[in-house]
Amino acid sequence: MKHLLKLSDLSESEIIEILNLADQLKYEKKHNIPHEYLKGKSLGMIFQKSSTRTRVSFETGMYQLGGQALFLSNRDLQIGRGEPVEDTAKVLSRYLDGIMIRTFEQKEVEDLAKYGSIPIINGLTDYAHPCQVLADLMTIREYKGEFDNLKLTFVGDGNNMANSLIVGCLKVGMRVAIACPKTHQPDSGVLQFAKAYGDKFLMTDDVLQACKDADVIYTDVWASMGQEGEAEERKKAFAGYQVNDKTLAVAKKDAMVLHCLPAHRGEEITAQVIDNHPEIFDEAENRLHAQKAVLVKLMGHK
Ligand code: CP
Numbered sequence: 001m002k003h004l005l006k007l008s009d010l011s012e013s014e015i016i017e018i019l020n021l022a023d024q025l026k027y028e029k030k031h032n033i034p035h036e037y038l039k040g041k042s043l044g045m046i047f048q049k050s051s052t053r054t055r056v057s058f059e060t061g062m063y064q065l066g067g068q069a070l071f072l073s074n075r076d077l078q079i080g081r082g083e084p085v086e087d088t089a090k091v092l093s094r095y096l097d098g099i100m101i102r103t104f105e106q107k108e109v110e111d112l113a114k115y116g117s118i119p120i121i122n123g124l125t126d127y128a129h130p131c132q133v134l135a136d137l138m139t140i141r142e143y144k145g146e147f148d149n150l151k152l153t154f155v156g157d158g159n160n161m162a163n164s165l166i167v168g169c170l171k172v173g174m175r176v177a178i179a180c181p182k183t184h185q186p187d188s189g190v191l192q193f194a195k196a197y198g199d200k201f202l203m204t205d206d207v208l209q210a211c212k213d214a215d216v217i218y219t220d221v222w223a224s225m226g227q228e229g230e231a232e233e234r235k236k237a238f239a240g241y242q243v244n245d246k247t248l249a250v251a252k253k254d255a256m257v258l259h260c261l262p263a264h265r266g267e268e269i270t271a272q273v274i275d276n277h278p279e280i281f282d283e284a285e286n287r288l289h290a291q292k293a294v295l296v297k298l299m300g301h302k
């Protein structure tokens with residue numbers, strides 16, 4: 001594994017190796033066991049969109065691993081004034097040991113990897129959010145102990161989260177159901193990928209059908225970053241695609257609820273459901289541990 005651009009590039013065993021290392025790093029952190037596996041290493045973090053979790057978890061994660069992280073805002077970089085990705089990749093590769101980038105187009109992330117000579121990590125694009133799904137899988141395994149045949153249902157927009165959940169969960173042996181309006185389905189290439197998994201994958205516009213007997217219910221905002229102008233129109237399109245007590249009533253009794261956050265309480269999920277499901281905040285914490293594992297795999301010798 002040279003980069004983390006999207007989960008379809010990883011094998012099932014590579015995903016499991018990252019999760020195992022993430023568990024180890026979480027243990028080491030909790031017990032104050034030194035784990036400076038990236039001493040002297042520098043990670044550049046390019047942000048073209050806002051972030052709370054991704055920025056803070058990568059920055060503190062690098063510090064805990066003995067390295068450093070540089071926050072590089074699009075507003076300050078020459079890339080924001082039109083310097084080509086190709087030149088940026090070549091130059092930054094001479095200073096840094098890795099780059100995490102959050103941007104709009106997946107192609108920009110792939111181009112950084114193509115023209116640079118250091119590991120590139122996708123910290124969210126319009127297409128994918130692989131770091132989030134690694135933390136989600138870590139959390140599911142913590143609560144459920146295994147993946148085999150667990151059913152994850154995603155309710156809402158067929159966006160970057162839906163795309164990455166479909167790929168990540170199917171790869172580790174889970175079943176996946178997606179409930180979204182016909183007008184807002186996941187990426188067609190991802191749906192093609194899912195087809196190979198036969199009846200382990202269900203795509204429907206019926207929320208209750210999708211949530212039936214689910215072990216994990218997942219949702220995300222109706223308007224992602226960059227789609228703020230469509231917020232009103234989207235509120236209409238997604239009316240009914242909410243995780244609430246009715247949705248949970250058809251799932252398994254011990255179903256987990258996950259949300260990548262930030263959440264819009266009262267839209268895609270009710271405040272009550274968030275407040276009754278503290279695993280959502282374990283999920284947020286696990287961003288730190290899962291990403292530290294990715295950093296060590298890509299930039300260290302462990
Ligand atoms: N879930 C997630 O990526 O959060 P941020 O946008 O705060 O980084």
Ligand code: NVA
Binds near residue numbers: 225260
């Ligand atoms: N789909 C959301 C995820 C945020 C973590 C977005 O892209 O804004």
